[in-house]
Amino acid sequence: MSETGGADPAPPTLHGPRADPRLVAAIVASALFMQNLDSSAVTTALPAMARDLAVEPARLGAAITSYLVALTVFIPVSGWVADRFGAKRVFMAAIAVFTLASLLCGRATGLPELIGARILQGIGGAMMVPVARLLLLRQVRKEEMLSAMAWLTMPAMIGPISGPPLGGFLTDAFGWRSVFLINLPIGLLGLVLVAWKIPRVEPTNPGPPDVVGLFLLGTALALFMFGLETIGRGVVPPGLPQAGLVLGLMFGWAALRHCRRVARPALDLALLRIPTFHQSVLAGSLFRIGAGTSPFLVPMLLQVGFGKSASEAGLVSFATALGALAMKPLARPVLRRWGFRRVLIGGALLAAAGVAAAAAFTPAWPLPLIFALLAIGGLFRSLQFTALNTLAFADVPPGRLSAATSFSGTVQQLAPALGVVLATTVLEASALLAGRHGLAVPDFAAAFLVAAAVVAASAPFFARLAPEAGEAVSGHGVAPAKRVPAE
CATH class of the missing domain: 1.20.1250.20 (MFS general substrate transporter like domains)
Incomplete structure (x- = not known):
């Protein structure tokens, strides 16, 4: 059912x-x-x-x-x-x-x-x-x-x-x-x-598609993404990005109302009644927004703030990918040992600490030390992404996997764009408050700290998960339940 x-x-x-x-x-x-x-x-x-x-x-x-x-x-x-x-x-x-x-x-x-x-x-x-x-x-x-x-x-x-x-x-x-x-x-x-x-x-x-819902949702996403990707860049006439954002939110509200009323909606909101899917998608989006600032901020800091070349910045930034690779064989034993709930809470706080640590970077820091800290941060973010992507589908019935992948894919696509908007907004606000016309290292420090706060804010939502959430997938707590007490 x-x-x-x-x-x-x-x-x-x-x-x-x-x-x-x-x-x-x-x-x-x-x-x-x-x-x-x-x-x-x-x-x-x-x-x-x-x-x-x-x-x-x-x-x-x-x-x-x-x-x-x-x-x-x-x-x-x-x-x-x-x-x-x-x-x-x-x-x-x-x-x-x-x-x-x-x-x-x-x-x-x-x-x-x-x-x-x-x-x-x-x-x-x-x-x-x-x-x-x-x-x-x-x-x-x-x-x-x-x-x-x-x-x-x-x-x-x-x-x-x-x-x-x-x-x-x-x-x-x-x-x-x-x-x-x-x-x-x-x-x-x-x-x-x-x-x-x-x-x-x-x-x-699967029956006929929800044409009205797809139109409303597609229009909302197109307008909203247009606003996010053009605001503050001077590529379109002033006012158009803001209009796109407002219209996108209006069409999005209409799409949500429509999807609540039809039997087979374009966006299956009933999936949010599954606790593991709900927390993975919504609380996970908060994490992804904060974490999504790092791929944007780190190369800019190294080039604009430290005066490094593009190739140097790219090689140092690659440390995050190495950390992610190192986590791949560790994710399963970690989740089996502590379970999704504790790993997601701890992972959010550790990832937030990693993002906040970047606020302390200065040109005096040796690049190998920056590389090492970025690699550690990438390790914790990789663990978090693996846990979120797995938990989202742990309790989804097989017949609703198609709707779940579409839902989560749509939300995940928006999160990194919102992360870039968050980063650029804080950078510009920090420079404006300091009376600077260009970006400086303190502006990047402010952006990293705000992003770390957003990442950490996801932890209380993960705390709402049941301790046994996703145990059929992680294996956490399953083995003791199968033991037969000796007579």
Whole structure:
């Protein structure tokens, strides 16, 4: 039975033998790494793109904004599409669309052509991310979910960190078009591996889509993301970003009202009645907003505040990715030992301390010490992301996984954008209060402290979880319950 009292939809069936969940996780993670790497590497190539296309660098911000808006708008429909046409088929189509769009981006000769190709890329990415998670969840048992999610979390951690230095290297060595063309071999390899190793998931009949809800939700997300990505950048006329934010909130309110009233909504709000999903998505968003400031603030601090080169800043920032890699084999034993509730509370506080520590960075600090502290911070953030991504689906019935992946994917896409807005707002406010026209090290310190407070604010919400939350997935507390007392 569902949380609303009705029967849950029947889950799609697998066609063929069940694949090794670690292999499935590695294959889908490689496709997600391509998507995450591309979205972060492009920012490094923007100056070279502007020179080659003969446009102002500020105008090229539209190439990033258009991608993010398309990505966010099409995520809500991904679950319905996966159920209707089959998750494996949709995932392969998403990889193909993303790869083709990358080719078109690499061959663009003008800004309109580039923006059109980036929108197509966003559509492919929107189907790729949540459907990849859905495809994995269809293959794994609860006791395997934690290990699989640890693999799936890697692209989200490593892609944004490794993207800027790799983008800079490719741009300097082969030109900005190589940033997009590098996706071609990765995409083709991904298609072959998915077709070869991942069993087919039979499509189902999910019923007609909630067209009104998708329109309201898509419009709300498009306007809101447009406002977030353009505010304060001078790329559009004054007032338009603020209008986008206000209209986005209005359409979002209308979308939520609509989704509460229909039987099969575009956004299944009844999922929030599942405590583990509720805390993972909503309290997890608070954590992601605060943690999402670091990939933006650290490279800027090293370049603007310390005068380091872009390559130096990229290499130091990569410490976070190394910390994330170090956590992958540790996540399962840590969660088995302490359980989701205690790990999420402690992880939020430790991650907050790591973000706050960056406020003490000065040009006098040796780079190896900064590198070490960033690596430790990346370790705790990786543990938190793995726990959140796993707990979100621990108690979701199989028939509602499609709706859950769409819901969580939509929310997760907004959080990093809100983190960047938070960081830029604090930076500008700090400089304004100090009477400075440019940014200085104290402004970054203020931004890190505010971000740390936001991360720490998620801990009380995680404390509302039951001590046994997600124990079927983590294994925490399960073994003692199975023991039979001796006579």
